[in-house]
Amino acid sequence: MRGEELQMNWGLFEYVLLNAFSTYTVYILFRTLFIKRRTNYKTEILSYSFYLISITAYMFVKIPAIKIALILLSFFLLTYNYIVFSKKVVISILFIYFILVQIRSNIMIIFGYIDQFIFKINSNYEFVARIITITILLFMSVSLISSCKYMRKGIYISISQWISIVIIPFGSLFIMLSILQGSKINMIYVCIYELILFFINAIVFNIYNSINKEYENKIVQLLLKQQNTYYNHQLEIMKNSVERTRAIKHDIKNHLSVLYVYIQKNQISEALQYIKEICNVNIENNEFASSGNINIDSILNFKIEQAKKLNINVNLELKIPTVLQVSSFDLNVILNNLLDNAINAIDKLKDNREIDLTITYKTNYLFIYISNYFNADMKIKNDKLSTRPQNELIYGIGLNNIKNIVKKYNGTLNINYGSRIFSSEVLLYVS
Incomplete structure (x- = not known):
């Protein structure tokens, strides 16, 4: 018992x-x-x-x-x-x-x-x-x-x-x-x-x-480290721009004096060449995106400069406010992955080395569109081109995380590819 x-x-x-x-x-x-x-x-x-x-x-x-x-x-x-x-x-x-x-x-x-x-x-x-x-x-x-x-x-x-x-x-x-x-x-x-x-x-x-x-x-x-790199790069661009502007402002009297002499002597071609050299001071500051939105500008300036070094032209259309109710972390993931995908695909091409990038904001939504050519022999797996980017750990987040971010903002993600053109459309609803 x-x-x-x-x-x-x-x-x-x-x-x-x-x-x-x-x-x-x-x-x-x-x-x-x-x-x-x-x-x-x-x-x-x-x-x-x-x-x-x-x-x-x-x-x-x-x-x-x-x-x-x-x-x-x-x-x-x-x-x-x-x-x-x-x-x-x-x-x-x-x-x-x-x-x-x-x-x-x-x-x-x-x-x-x-x-x-x-x-x-x-x-x-x-x-x-x-x-x-x-x-x-x-x-x-x-x-x-x-x-x-x-x-x-x-x-x-x-x-x-x-x-x-x-x-x-x-x-x-x-x-x-x-x-x-x-x-x-x-x-x-x-x-x-x-x-x-x-x-x-x-x-x-x-x-x-x-x-x-x-x-x-x-x-x-x-x-976060990558985002800091973008911000530092953007700050460097802004610093260089300010320094160049100060230099021009400091020497403006001298520049005008030289132009006055050229024009007085009717040396128009020399005057035009001198003006062109002055303009080049501002053109060479590598600030491709200047919307005033530092989050997007910093990412785009870094990535576009990266593309330029590979002889890839980026056609940019940017119409956004200076402040967006989208976290910089989310923007980093979306733009970084889409641009990396495009740059790595175009790097395999000899011609048509250009990216079309449009980011626009209208009432309550942000629209991101990116398209590029790709090698017809490349395989497309899970809506991604079969490229191997340098930082595979970050890129490993890939479209899965973009989809999660899109879902977070009740948006949509459309991936399209024809015979040689690959495009991505992201729509985020923001307040």
């Missing part, structure tokens, strides 16, 4: 252990869907502790409506930890609940197949096996969702990482279900195995998550 009581106590401990791992899975899901946290860690831990208590009490509640209300209330408290628009809170809670219910339903179907064709679970522990299956496969599903989030940001997920996300949970499930096949099962060992396997799964997930975050931070740092 005492042994049965001990087994029962360990069974209860195991149930709490499984719920703790389920709570960790829900934590991963919430952090995946809601990036920005607004509470401190202490409040966050308390809210997830309440969730753990709620799902542990779930087994003892017999009325289905109360069960659902308890879970939804817990989700509502969890959303308080994150920055969510008030209008979207209810939708977000129902969406998460739907995801978990859908995954759980699919897992139950899988469990029926496993129980019937692969494992012969001890009938006394069939409920335990079902809960273990749901817990582990739910964790695997949420891990896959989390990895997809990084993919949408343009972060490369290696094949080995995808395999690990699937194999390690499946391996853990295989071990646990194998143990539950025996006729004599010691719940103490079951709990110990579960604890070890759950720790392994959590540690592996955190390692890969840290790697992905590090990679994401590295890309952000490179983009």
Whole structure:
């Protein structure tokens, strides 16, 4: 009798252990869907502790409506930890609940197949096996969702990482279900195995998550470094322009004196040549874009100068205000990727070495159009020309991130290519 009581106590401990791992899975899901946290860690831990208590009490509640209300209330408290628009809170809670219910339903179907064709679970522990299956496969599903989030940001997920996300949970499930096949099962060992396997799964997930975050931070740092390079280049252009203007202003009297002499002696050709030399002082300042919008001007001046060095002509049409409600980071990603794509494609050509670039702003929207010729023999994959830019890490963000930025501004992205012309159209809605 005492042994049965001990087994029962360990069974209860195991149930709490499984719920703790389920709570960790829900934590991963919430952090995946809601990036920005607004509470401190202490409040966050308390809210997830309440969730753990709620799902542990779930087994003892017999009325289905109360069960659902308890879970939804817990989700509502969890959303308080994150920055969510008030209008979207209810939708977000129902969406998460739907995801978990859908995954759980699919897992139950899988469990029926496993129980019937692969494992012969001890009938006394069939409920335990079902809960273990749901817990582990739910964790695997949420891990896959989390990895997809990084993919949408343009972060490369290696094949080995995808395999690990699937194999390690499946391996853990295989071990646990194998143990539950025996006729004599010691719940103490079951709990110990579960604890070890759950720790392994959590540690592996955190390692890969840290790697992905590090990679994401590295890309952000490179983009910021690149943006600083653009700004420094723009400041250098402005500095040179000011210095040249000061020099001309300082020498204007001398210049006018020389012109006066040329004109007085009727040496018109010499006077015109002298005026041309004065004009060239301003022309050679390499300021191709001068809209007054320093974010766009700095990027374009740097990229156009880069193109000029490769003997690529850029036909620029720029009609934008000095201030736009678009982050400089987003503009950097869009213009940098599109121009890199165009420059690298044209660099393979001997003729038609020019880019048409139009950036215009009209009421509430910003329109970016870029077109260029490309080698007809080049392959186009995923709406990108098969070129290899110098900075592949930054370029690796590519059109995936442009699409995400376009979505952020409720805009559109159109990629068109004919026999030899490749064009991109970006439309962003801004206030």
